[in-house]
Amino acid sequence: MENFIKTYINDANHSLGLVDSKEIAKAINIIQSVFERDGRIYIFGNGGSLALATHWVSDFNKTVFSHNLDKHSRRFQAIRLPSTEEEFSAWANDVGYEMVFAGPLQNYLQEADCVIAISSSGNSGNITKAVELAKSRHISVIGLSGFDGGRLNELADAKILVKTEKGKYGIVEGAHGVILHLITVYFQNYFDHLLQRNDKK
Amino acid sequence: MIIIKSPLRISFVGGGTDLPDFYSKYPGRVISTTINKYIYLVINPAYHMNDFILKYQITEKVNHPSEIIHDRFRSALLDYGIIKNGLEIGTFADIPAKTGLGSSSSFTVALVKGLSAYLGKTMSNGEAAEEACRFEIDILKEPIGKQDQYAAAFGGFNIFQFNQDGRVDVEPVLLDYFKRSSLEDHLLLFFTGITRNASSVLGEQRLKIEENLETYKKMSDSVFYFRDKLLAGDFKGMADMLHEGWLRKKSLSSNISNSIIDSLYEIGINSGAWGGKILGAGGGGCLMFIAPPEKHMFIREEITQAAKVSSLKEFQEIPVNFTQSGANIIYNSNR
Numbered sequence: 001m002e003n004f005i006k007t008y009i010n011d012a013n014h015s016l017g018l019v020d021s022k023e024i025a026k027a028i029n030i031i032q033s034v035f036e037r038d039g040r041i042y043i044f045g046n047g048g049s050l051a052l053a054t055h056w057v058s059d060f061n062k063t064v065f066s067h068n069l070d071k072h073s074r075r076f077q078a079i080r081l082p083s084t085e086e087e088f089s090a091w092a093n094d095v096g097y098e099m100v101f102a103g104p105l106q107n108y109l110q111e112a113d114c115v116i117a118i119s120s121s122g123n124s125g126n127i128t129k130a131v132e133l134a135k136s137r138h139i140s141v142i143g144l145s146g147f148d149g150g151r152l153n154e155l156a157d158a159k160i161l162v163k164t165e166k167g168k169y170g171i172v173e174g175a176h177g178v179i180l181h182l183i184t185v186y187f188q189n190y191f192d193h194l195l196q197r198n199d200k201k
Numbered sequence: 202m203i204i205i206k207s208p209l210r211i212s213f214v215g216g217g218t219d220l221p222d223f224y225s226k227y228p229g230r231v232i233s234t235t236i237n238k239y240i241y242l243v244i245n246p247a248y249h250m251n252d253f254i255l256k257y258q259i260t261e262k263v264n265h266p267s268e269i270i271h272d273r274f275r276s277a278l279l280d281y282g283i284i285k286n287g288l289e290i291g292t293f294a295d296i297p298a299k300t301g302l303g304s305s306s307s308f309t310v311a312l313v314k315g316l317s318a319y320l321g322k323t324m325s326n327g328e329a330a331e332e333a334c335r336f337e338i339d340i341l342k343e344p345i346g347k348q349d350q351y352a353a354a355f356g357g358f359n360i361f362q363f364n365q366d367g368r369v370d371v372e373p374v375l376l377d378y379f380k381r382s383s384l385e386d387h388l389l390l391f392f393t394g395i396t397r398n399a400s401s402v403l404g405e406q407r408l409k410i411e412e413n414l415e416t417y418k419k420m421s422d423s424v425f426y427f428r429d430k431l432l433a434g435d436f437k438g439m440a441d442m443l444h445e446g447w448l449r450k451k452s453l454s455s456n457i458s459n460s461i462i463d464s465l466y467e468i469g470i471n472s473g474a475w476g477g478k479i480l481g482a483g484g485g486g487c488l489m490f491i492a493p494p495e496k497h498m499f500i501r502e503e504i505t506q507a508a509k510v511s512s513l514k515e516f517q518e519i520p521v522n523f524t525q526s527g528a529n530i531i532y533n534s535n536r
Contacts, residue, residue, distance in 0.1 A: 025375035029357060033526035037206070111323065111530040138325045190378040197382060 011168070016175045018163045024179060027142040027158035028186055030114050031076075034140075039112030041078040044101045044130065048173045049118035049144075053080045056116075056180040064187045068195055076187075081105055081130075101130035109139060116142040120172040122150020122161075131155050144179065146172025203244040203318050203535065207311035207528035208235035209295075209302035210352035211390070211480060211489060211521070213439070214446055218421040219346030219363050221338075222410040227417070229363035230424040231348040232374065232431075235356045236521040240304055241293040242311040244319055246535075248287040253278070256291035273309055276340050281316050290315075296519065299396035301479065301486025306349030309333040310528045318530050326527050330354035330369070356527030358431075360424055380434050381523050386494050387436045389474070391504060393462065394515035395485030416449055440476030440491035447478045459484065461511050468507050472500040487519065 034041055041060075043053040057078045065072045082088045082104040091103040105115070115134045119127040122145035134141050135155055143149075143156025147166045153159050162175040210233050218229030247254070255261040255274050263269055264286060266278035274290065290312075298304050313332040317324050324332070333350035337343050351361045351369055358374040358381075376384075410417060423442060430438040447466070462479055465488055469477055473496030480487040492500055501518060508516035 022375060026373065029373065029375070029525050033356060036524055036526040037529050037531060110536065111318075111533065138323045186378075193378060193382065197386075 008171075011164075012171050012174055015162050015164050015168075015171050016178060019160060019175065019179065023159045023161070024182065027116075027160060028183060030140045030142055030158055031183065031187070034112065034114045035074075035076060037112035038074065039077075039110065039114065040108065041076065041114055041116060042081050042105055042108060043078060043116040043118070044081040044105075045118030045127065045144075046124050048169065049120065049176070050080075052118055052173065052176055052180060053116070055177075056184070059181070059184045060187070063184055065191060067188070067192055071195060072191065079108070081108075098125045098129050101126050102133045105130050105133055109134065109137060111137070111139070114140045114142065116144065117152055117156070118144045118176060119150070119152050120146040120169050120176075121166075122147065122152035127152060128155065144176045146175075202246075202532065203315050203530060204532040205242045205244075205311040205315040205318075205528060206531045207240045207242070207307045207314075207353050208356055208524055208526070209238045209240070209304055209307055210235050210349065211302065212348060212352070213478075214427045214442060215420055215424045216348065217346070217450070218417050219348040219361070220344075220410065221346075221367075223414075223417050223421075224363035225365055226414065228365065228421060229346075229417075230360060230421045231346075231363075232358075232360050232424045232427055233348060233352045234358040235352060235524045235527065236302070237524050238295040238302065238519070238521065240295075240307045240311055242308070242315050243289075243291045243293070244315045245289040245291075246287065246319070247289040250287050250289065252286055254289040256289070272341055273305075273312060273336060276336055277309075277312050277316055280336070280340065281320065283316065283319070288319075296392070297396065297515075299486070300392050303349035303352055306333055306337060306345070307353035307528070309337055310350055310353040312336075314528055314530060318533055319535070321535070326354045326356075327369075327371075329528060354527050357525040358523065360428060374428055374431060376431065380431070383434060384431070384436060384491075385522055387491050388521065389469075389477075389490040389492055389497060389500060390480075390519045390521050391465075391488045391508075392515065392517050392519055393465065393485055393488055394508065394513035394517070395461065413452075416452070420446065420449065436491055437475050440474070442476070443478045443489075443491065444470075444476030447476070450478075461513070462488070464511075465504055465507055468503050469500055472496065472503040474500055 045053050057080045060076050060078045065075050081101055087104055088100055091100045095103060117127050117131050128151045131141050141156045142158040143152040144160045145152045146162045146164055149161040153161050160179060162172045164171050212231055212233035215231035219231055223229050252262050253266055255271055261269055266275055266284055269275035310329050310333045314324055314329050330351045334347050337345060347363055348361055355371055358376055360372040362370040427442050469490045474490035474492035477490035480489050
């Protein structure tokens with residue numbers, strides 16, 4: 001029993017340690033740019049990755065500013081796509097499952113925005129379809145992938161890859177969760193710092 | 202209607218090595234950052250106006266782009282084949298032109314991005330930078346380099362490397378917010394009130410590249426040392442490099458500085474600044490200092506007083522924050 005637990009934790013640590021911190025820094029810069037332009041962040045994924053996307057949106061839109069909610073009139077506008085189950089099923093049923101992200105994304109996307117795509121294999125057809133749409137309009141893409149990165153890692157501007165053997169979804173999704181939280185905490189510290197600095201002045 | 206917002210920039214080290222006369226012999230490098238001062242461009246398809254209307258320091262109203270006086274507007278509209286009249290373009294800016302903050306290339310980047318959007322196309326940062334270079338350097342034959350176009354198009358802290366074959370590599374300097382804001386707290390920027398045309402200074406500089414080749418090589422290589430000091434948060438070390446660079450650059454062209462600029466710079470140093478430089482091609486523009494924050498008030502008072510004595514009516518401090526975003530279309534009703 002203990003052996004299994006230790007091996008799993010070691011695996012998780014090992015894969016998280018392989019993530020290129022430069023690529024996370026690039027992702028943070030992309031989000032910083034979007035904030036300066038008052039743009040929006042669209043995030044999506046399938047299954048567990050969609051759950052990560054939803055979780056991150058709730059953190060990012062509120063937790064980042066939660067120490068001083070009333071002092072920040074401009075906050076982040078992160079949106080999980082599709083934003084309702086009805087939209088999800090309508091695109092899937094009426095147009096095709098590959099359009100569940102690209103379809104709604106096309107409605108929203110403007111030049112000031114960015115995209116965060118999450119896919120463990122990096123090869124989900126509906127993910128790459130949406131990412132290709134963003135790239136065709138020169139929109140920055142943050143890609144969170146696993147295994148060997150797949151097509152998503154090739155296309156993304158910030159290539160956040162959790163390298164594992166193929167099929168280790170748990171390790172990849174867990175690491176993605178940590179990285180998404182890291183981004184939230186970075187911006188929370190940043191906005192706290194800005195307020196403290198203004199108070200001093 | 203299309204609205205484009207394009208940032209100005211502060212360049213720290215390597216200016217001049219982005220001239221083709223240099224980078225055709227040895228890779229040129231510049232380290233710079235964009236700041237929260239912007240050029241805005243508004244493009245309005247005014248189909249019922251039956252004219253081309255350009256609003257900048259003056260207003261031009263012409264029937265065909267070939268009649269436009271403003272060279273960038275004229276060459277861009279003609280080159281893009283936008284010759285059917287009924288188009289209105291206006292510019293707005295946070296800061297006057299010719300202050301050494303790269304405004305003229307920032308404007309051109311906004312123009313090429315905006316006109317592309319008007320034609321229904323989007324541009325990558327690299328494409329926008331190269332297009333702006335094509336207009337300014339290839340078509341209008343201005344004797345300028347490529348750093349400002351790239352700074353405005355990409356945004357943020359970057360090292361730009363200008364390769365012999367004309368390609369430009371962009372390496373972002375990944376600074377966390379703490380170092381970024383700490384550098385802001387050390388930085389002072391003053392508009393001298395003296396404006397100059399970059400082309401006239403760069404013209405002379407260009408002629409002397411051959412004889413100063415070794416100096417330029419050193420400037421290009423020193424960009425990496427400057428980056429390392431920046432990443433380490435060694436602001437004193439950065440300031441020392443700026444000071445050395447300032448002295449070195451003054452030796453390159455007689456009109457990079459003049460006695461007023463020299464004396465303002467010396468007052469800054471004597472009042473406690475660690476180092477600094479004139480921004481832009483020189484002869485005027487902005488003076489930048491890196492100084493311990495507790496000395497800022499004194500430096501500010503001394504230098505403002507000296508500017509008053511020299512009758513620099515437009516002299517003013519420009520408080521800046523660093524930014525990450527490059528030129529961007531912030532509104533497009535034609536999407």
